[in-house]
Amino acid sequence: MSKYIVSARKYRPMTFEEVVGQDHVAKTLKNALQIGHLAHAFLFTGPRGVGKTTCARILAKVINCENPKNQVEACNECSSCTSFNDNASFNIFELDAASNNSVESIRMLIDQVRIQPQKGKYKVFIIDEVHMLTSQAFNAFLKTLEEPPEHAIFIMATTEKHKVLPTILSRCQIFDFRRIQISDIVRQLEIICDKENIQAEKQALHAIAEKADGAMRDALSIFDKITSSVSGNAITYKDVVNNLNLLDYEYYFKITDACLIEDIAKVLLTLDEVIKQGFDVEQFVLGLADHFRDLLIAKIPSTIGILEASEELKKRYYDQSQLAQASFLLSGLNMLNQCDIDLVRAKNKRLQVELVLSKLAYLSRAVNSDVFAGSVEAQEKKNSVANVSLNQNTDKPLNLSPNHGSNNTGTTSKPQQVVSQPETTTTNIESSNQSKDIVEPVASSMFGNLDKIRDMVRQSEASKLKAKKELTIEGIQKIWNNYMELNPSISLKKAMELTQMTLQDKTIHVFVPTQVTKDMILQETGLIERIREEMSATDIILDIEVNLERFPEYEEYRTTVTLSNKEKYLEMLKKNPSLGLLSKKTRSKTGL
Ligand SMILES: [Zn+2]
Structure with missing residues (x-):
């Protein structure tokens, strides 16, 4: 030997x-x-x-x-x-x-x-x-x-x-002396593979180089360890993953795919699989954040070169990045970073991660509902004091603070539209002051959506802060409105708009004009969860009551909207009670 x-x-x-x-x-x-x-x-x-x-x-x-x-x-x-x-x-x-x-x-x-x-x-x-x-x-x-x-x-x-x-x-x-770039380590490993007559998958060498964290000596020791453990002269990515106990990037691709189609079951099952393989949730959160970062980089053709991955893998990053909006990835990154910080003091780490993943799964919807379903009317209704629309062709970064927008219009030649809301509440003023710090230069139209997300986050933060002080009907109304605005369903929005509410101890009495409205709101289980979460009180009860007397104007309103068949029937029944008798007969005849 x-x-x-x-x-x-x-x-x-x-x-x-x-x-x-x-x-x-x-x-x-x-x-x-x-x-x-x-x-x-x-x-x-x-x-x-x-x-x-x-x-x-x-x-x-x-x-x-x-x-x-x-x-x-x-x-x-x-x-x-x-x-x-x-x-x-x-x-x-x-x-x-x-x-x-x-x-x-x-x-x-x-x-x-x-x-x-x-x-x-x-x-x-x-x-x-x-x-x-x-x-x-x-x-x-x-x-x-x-x-x-x-x-x-x-x-x-x-x-x-x-x-x-x-x-x-x-x-x-x-x-x-610098840390050695992953690509340099990979090149060196390839040279050694050639000399040793070893066939290695490019991604396998990448994984080794990544694990070595910039140290060539470590990379070579890992390489030796793996070559001695595999039979034959070939190293695959799977060999490296198994040997180094790395988390396969397939999991990240899988979870991201599931988040993009709101498949929460798949998201949670994949996390379960990862945990069952003995990986820390911390490691997983960091890995997923890295994955989002890579997607963000892969999304822009000029930055894809920064990715330290094989060409084949770059293509996969590129493909997935085209399915995800930049705003989704940015918000996702934020949430994962925050989760990483929170995990340090979390008692139930798994729950913490599951919570974030569930939010991620619905993030696309939150982003989309604001960007696509938001009509001009909805924009005007938004709580922001002013909404400055940016010229899409602007190639210079602009630093626009909404609260200074009105001053700017006089001095700059850029077309800017300032929409002011007539009623300005205390919270609006607070948020407009904050926005001065939060709004950063807008680099490209791709990141235009970011402002909207910031607005949404800021509003929910503001309402959270306010609500936590005391349980008030105003606070609840604010969460209610927020939930309503973020929801993509037009009919639910209408239903939620058509309500009156009072607060009695921890019970929110909600009055609605019709049974249909009541059913719709009852089905929206996320609503009460949101209220409980934001109010930090798990014992809040939602009591919904149909009470047409409280809605005298509803008669006028409903003539303008299309009634559902059931509503039409109930309406007719009210005017002509014998209709009920007829319906019973018909039902018994037809056997229904
Ligand atoms: Zn010599």
Whole structure:
């Protein structure tokens, strides 16, 4: 059996060219080498596993190489290079400050610094995790760092730059190493797959790169783990998902699809499936938020390039994003973010997530009802003080605050229509003041719907705030009106409009003119739930009573609306009671 070498070591870059994702560092170091201006102390900072030690070793090798190519790359052939590659060079000293942080360790290192190199020009001292040195060790090291012998080069590496003493920082040339981009990691993994003769699905490599979180070393360890666990020479996305216990993105696609068609059963069942597989709801919420973010990015052709996914997956994101409105995705993102925050102190986390998902499932309807079902009349009825309509062709971002709209009309040439509501209540003034802060520049017509959602959210927030103070008929009326406006059904709107209500303790007495109206409102179970939720009182009762006497004007009204068959019959029955007798006979004859 041949000796197994982990990929992180086997494919450790040998030259600056091979270093992945740190081009800015490699370029600066190469320039310094070319013009011969090499500092004697470097500090490499950045997250773990991004190539700090690797770069330090490459630099050490290059400056000791006997025939460097173009002064910047090691030949990898001379005796110095081969001894470096075999880890047998006497010109490189590595000190792991995490385990050797005492003054004693530093003194031993300083002793080494004094001795001239026996072969080659430089001795390179690499101090890893330099921030772990004790302050005494730091101080012992300062003098040497300030006046090092010609042949000594210090390269310090740290993941936590802020913990390094300023006196050390000021004596070093500092290089910031970046997290490695997912696409760079994927490319490197593909190269390794080629060399190892492994067939890997692109999405599988993506999942590995994502999990590695910008660290190449982690990516390679994960890669090794998976290649050793699969039989044969192929890695599939499923292998990676199972191996790393990742949440398959299929779930997110599935839940989003279900939300878009208001299939709440599918939404809840999918969540159940996720939980049964042992995943945290927190992880799921974050994943779904990421998914929405990806959809939002995929929606705009110019930003789809930002997506770090395979072409095939990008296409799927694009397809789903075309089914969802930007306003749905934005509001969804908001709700998921809030849910993530709320989950920290939630006692029943699953319930919290189910609640948000249920809301998401009806979000499309809320968005649509306002955008599409809203007629001009409905717009005027809206509680906003003024409604500024934006010119669709405006390509410059505009910052319009509705409450300043009337001032702007005189000074700007943009056509603006200001519709003011005659009656202004206290809440309106409050909300108009808030809107100054909330309304942001409108970047494109695509986000035009956002203002409407903001309005809706603001109104419901305002009514919530007001209602929570005390249980009043005005508060309930406000929730009632809000519910009515958001509901897409025209007939329900009419029914809800045609009511009178009084409040007695915790019972809301609602008077309606007809049985049909009563039935319609009774069927709307979400209404009482909404009132209870917003009033924070679960014991509120809705009592609906048909009482035509309270609606003298209803006689006039109903002549203008089409009556249902049942209503027509009841109307006729009232005028001619013998009709009831006839109907009974007919029923018994026909056997109905
Ligand atoms: Zn060489």
